[in-house]
Every structure is written in structure tokens, then in C-alpha cells.
Amino acid sequence: MYGRTILSKTVGTKSFSILSPLRAKSTPVAEKKTANGYKFEQLSPAQKAYLDRVIRVDQAGELGADYIYRGQIYVLSHKYPHLRPILDHMWKQEVHHRSTFNNLQLKHRTRPSLITPLWKLGATVMGVAPALISPEAAMACTEAVETVIGNHYNEQLRCLANQFNISKTDGSKDEPQEIKKLTDIIKEFRDQELEHLDTAIKNDSHMAVPYKLLTEGIKSVCKAAIWTAERI
């Protein structure tokens, strides 16, 4: 205890040190306040890396959703015209989600997933193939995909709520504005994805013939895709 106080005193008042001019100084920066309050400390590299990953995986995911619905519409809209407005409605929402994440990606200068062409191809196949079996199979596919996406968004929301309480220059802690915005976006999108899940169940997704096989297969494919898109 005694030693420590001495040390802190000497460090604070040391008049000469070879190393002191070499250290990064934490001199108070002149402008600490913005129009709407105090500024935040810098995000840590880990926090930046997490946000980077969130934007990349969500962008890739919404791109996938866009292509899945496109594939379903392409196959189903002529044979089953009554499904057209339902699919169209869901597809338009997915397009909006996708463009939102595209804008976030450009704004925050993160990189898109390196295997974007593969996602496009895979998602088209995932949209077209079940739709070729039957409209119920297509709905089962929607159900599986939206279940995984809903869970995934919830995980992200949990992490954003827990890990982004940043200190401010006046000593208080808060979430930065951009994190709040991102949370709101993800919440809104999660609710819409779960709406799609309900729509799929209402449209007889449980009647699909190899129901278990289809949904479980697609779920595991989606999980693998999420794992990959977060990293590559």
C-alpha cells in the first residue's frame, strides 16, 4: 500500500524520464462536447470488429433472403397466382432490408462478404428448388430460414445491448447514437422476419411432404452460411 502511493506520486510528478516523451500522451482534447452533449470514448478494436461482422453477415443474409423470394416468385407466381401478393409483400420488405444494410456497409466502410456470388447462387437454388417440389415446400423453406434469422437477430440484439455501454468524457456511460440506431433497425427487421414466419405457417408450411427433412436441412444450411459470412 505504502509502496504504491509513493510510486503513483513519483510517476505523477516525475520531472525527467527518458521514456516520457515517447509515450502516447493523453492530453485533454480541446473539444470534448458536441451540440448534444459529451463525447464518447473510442470504441475498442473488439467492438469495431463485432460491428464489422454484424453488418457483413446481415447484409449477406438479407441478400440471400432477397434472392430466395425472387426464386420463389419466379417459379410459383404463374401456377399459383393467389400466392403472388403474399410473396411480393415479403420480397419487398426483404429488398428494403437489403438496401438498408448496403447503405450501412458503405457508410461505415466495412467490406462485403468475399463470397457474395456464392450467396447469390445458393440463395437462388434455395428459393427455386423447394418451390419446384410444391408451394407448401417453399413455405416450409421460408419458415426454416426465418426461424434461423430471427434467432440470429436476437443474439445480435443481446450482444449490442450488453457490450456497447461506452464511457463518456463526463464519466457517465451510454450507448452511442449509431448503436441505438442499429439496434432499432435490427429490432424492426427481426419483427418483420417473424411476421414472414407466421405468414409461412398460415400458408400450410406444415403440410410440406418431407417437412422435417426440409426444415431441418435448410436450418443447418442457414446456420453454416451465417457462420461463414461472419468470417469471410
Place this chain on the structure above:
Amino acid sequence: MRSYHPISKDYVKPITIEPLTYTTDSLQSKVLDHCLANNVPKLGFNEKAIVQSINQLGLSPSIISVLGASNSPSFVHSSPAVLELIKYHLVTKRHELTKDIPQENIDRNNGLPTLEELLIKRLQMDIPMGNQLTDLFAQLSIPSQYLMDTALPELFNLADDMIYFSNEKDHFDMAWYTKRLGVSFTYVTSKLFMAQDRSVDFSETMQFAHDKLYNVMKLGDYYNNAEEFAWYTLMVSANLIKSQLVRK
């Protein structure tokens, strides 16, 4: 590679320029700045230039071992201090390139320079040390940890900055990568040309960079047109098959 960029106006300004670990008013920056401005153009990127700067600034010679502290020593490179000098050169020049452009609320449609202007501006920054570029290239391209940790990331950061801070269209698919690769490639080839260039004020280099960038961007157009055509053909043939099926 680059990661998430927060909206900087909400945060305290960082005191260092990433990836440098010291502030701009630190002793390291003072020595390296002095060296780049005064001794590198004559002596090149080597220990001699750094030692001269240290002497001219009246500092203790032991400073040279402090300068290289953030680089690991390597058998293939000359010294960690020289590596730091090169890193400092790359990072500060990149920073200087976009310093005057407002960092917030970028309006892509007006007020931004073109990609070519930024490229030429960056090349012109190296005119004073034009004779030392061969040396610089040799140091940068040796296969080593330094190449992976500093040289290549800095190159891609530069390309990313040039695209972000110019009025060039940015992308959210593979074109994001190809455009950055194209710009990096243009920059490196122009730099190589510059190392051999003996024309007045490196005018031939600037012409070369202009042509190269034009060609690379044209390549992008070729690709887009080919993709459009392939998609069109695919859709037309799919519809043709569908219509034939309906007829039967």
C-alpha cells in the same frame, strides 16, 4: 483490412494515427518527419538518414533503438528503425492525402475530388524522394512479416481511402474488391514506373498513371457489360423454354 468506421463526430478524437502507436507531437514523429523531409531525399530509406536526423536535432543516438520498437527485427530487412521510417512515410502520406476533405456527411455527388486527382496527388507527394523509390520498393516487397502486417494493408488502406474520398461509385458486392484491387494495382505500377522515370517533374509518370487508371476502369465496364449480356441471355432462354412448354 479496414474495419467498421464509427461516426467520428460522436467520439473523442483518437490521439494517434492508426496504425502508428505514437502521437503526432511525439519525439518519434519529430525525428521521422525531419528525416523524411531533409535526409531521405538525399540518402534514401536507411539507417544513415535516421542517424543524421538524430544528430541534426541534437538527440541521443540511442533514440534509434526506440524508433523501431514496434517492429520485430528481421534477418531480411536492414533494421526495425528503417522499417518504422517506411511505415511512417506510408501512413502519414495517406493521412495527408485526405486531410482537407471533410470526414463527415460526405456528399458523393459534389465537392469531392475525382479518383484520378487523388492518385496523381499521392504520386506527386513522392516527387522529392523520386530517386529513392527503387530502394523503397525493395524494402516493401521482401516477403516477410512486414509485408503482411504493414506494406499490403497500407496499400489497401490507401486504395480504400482514394475510393471513399473521391466521387467514385462504391459497391456492395464483388466490385468492392475488384475496384480496390484495380486501384492498388494502378498505384503500384505507376510507382514502379516512377522509380525509373527521368522526365522533368515526372510528367511521364503522371501520364502513365492517367492512362493506366483509364484502362483499369474500362476493364470494369467490360465486365459489367458482359455480366448484363449473360443475364439477359439466361432470362431470354429460360422464357423461351417456358413458352415452348406452355404450347404443348
